[in-house]
Amino acid sequence: MDRGRYGCVREDGTGDDVITAMRARELGRKSVVVGDRVALVGDSSGDAGTLARIVRISERTSVLRRTADDDDTTPEGRLERVVVANADQLVIVSALSDPPPRTGFIDRCLVAAYDADIEPLLCLTKADLAGPEQVLGYYAELDLPHVLVRPGSDLDELRGLLAGRISVLVGHSGVGKSTLVNRLVPDALRAVGVVSAIGKGRHTSTSAVALRLPAVGRSRKDPGWIIDTPGIRSFGLAHVSAESLLHGFPDLVEGTLEDQPNCGHTAADADCRLDAWVAEGKADERRLTSYRRLLSSRAGEGDVRDTTADEV
Numbered sequence: 001m002d003r004g005r006y007g008c009v010r011e012d013g014t015g016d017d018v019i020t021a022m023r024a025r026e027l028g029r030k031s032v033v034v035g036d037r038v039a040l041v042g043d044s045s046g047d048a049g050t051l052a053r054i055v056r057i058s059e060r061t062s063v064l065r066r067t068a069d070d071d072d073t074t075p076e077g078r079l080e081r082v083v084v085a086n087a088d089q090l091v092i093v094s095a096l097s098d099p100p101p102r103t104g105f106i107d108r109c110l111v112a113a114y115d116a117d118i119e120p121l122l123c124l125t126k127a128d129l130a131g132p133e134q135v136l137g138y139y140a141e142l143d144l145p146h147v148l149v150r151p152g153s154d155l156d157e158l159r160g161l162l163a164g165r166i167s168v169l170v171g172h173s174g175v176g177k178s179t180l181v182n183r184l185v186p187d188a189l190r191a192v193g194v195v196s197a198i199g200k201g202r203h204t205s206t207s208a209v210a211l212r213l214p215a216v217g218r219s220r221k222d223p224g225w226i227i228d229t230p231g232i233r234s235f236g237l238a239h240v241s242a243e244s245l246l247h248g249f250p251d252l253v254e255g256t257l258e259d260q261p262n263c264g265h266t267a268a269d270a271d272c273r274l275d276a277w278v279a280e281g282k283a284d285e286r287r288l289t290s291y292r293r294l295l296s297s298r299a300g301e302g303d304v305r306d307t308t309a310d311e312v
């Protein structure tokens with residue numbers, strides 16, 4: 001989206017012709033976000049200078065959301081945004097070194113993915129600088145798919161996991177996400193779908209760009225789409241209930257089954273079964289710490305920073 005103009009492509013189309021469209025009045029207040037499937041009327045030839053109108057947004061199969069903040073008692077926390085519609089996969093891009101992996105950020109992304117019913121994929125970059133053992137060890141209890149990327153490594157495995165799907169890429173600054181996007185889509189300047197919503201203040205700006213992956217190697221019917229999110233550095237989780245937060249920690253779920261129904265699972269809940277669960281070696285203590293950190297962050301307890309794998 002650029003000043004109320006949306007770049008659309010035909011779902012059945014193989015070409016990259018972009019049809020520029022604007023929202024029709026009948027859409028009311030419904031927002032159009034990247035990934036949306038829309039119905040167009042008017043001139044949808046895509047010829048220069050033409051403008052179609054978006055008259056309908058199809059029901060979304062998934063909705064990836066974020067809030068600017070974690071705490072739903074603050075104005076930022078209440079400012080909920082749909083980041084991407086209809087995504088199938090959330091690719092969490094994390095460097096193995098420089099900057100070191102931040103499991104707090106990865107945990108947050110996992111919560112957002114599970115909450116949106118989107119499959120997570122851990123993409124570990126800079127594998128030439130450090131091994132993945134520490135990060136993978138942290139997630140050992142989860143069935144978390146992962147790929148390793150290093151300069152010059154072939155991207156076949158990743159392309160295979162992206163084929164036929166719409167994947168959203170998220171990552172901290174400096175992890176090599178732009179490098180990866182440029183490798184996946186060398187022709188990235190031909191962005192075919194752009195949506196951006198720049199709000200006031202640094203917490204509210206978001207943007208996402210959809211790029212059609214090229215068919216390389218064995219000719220694939222549908223190489224898939226990636227949606228890059230250059231403006232998104234964190235996932236505020238105020239929109240996720242404390243109960244749903246637990247979905248991001250499937251390794252802890254079983255440990256809560258014997259809890260009192262009203263247990264908040266925080267460190268202050270003296271009878272919480274999770275402490276015993278960890279003490280019995282059934283889950284990694286660092287995972288419980290991370291879960292509780294997110295819980296207290298939601299409760300507005302101060303500035304809770306993501307930690308690196310070394311810190312947790």
Ligand SMILES: Nc1nc2c(ncn2[C@@H]2O[C@H](COP(=O)(O)OP(=O)(O)OP(=O)(O)O)[C@@H](O)[C@H]2O)c(=O)[nH]1
Nearest residue numbers: 125126127149150151172173174175176177178179
């Ligand atoms: N050693 C090594 N360096 C890499 C790799 N991938 C990217 N880099 C370098 O890491 C730095 C950051 O890469 P970017 O692609 O700009 O990272 P980004 O995540 O897009 O960060 P922003 O540009 O801040 O959004 C650059 O100097 C890259 O050359 C890798 O696999 N190995």
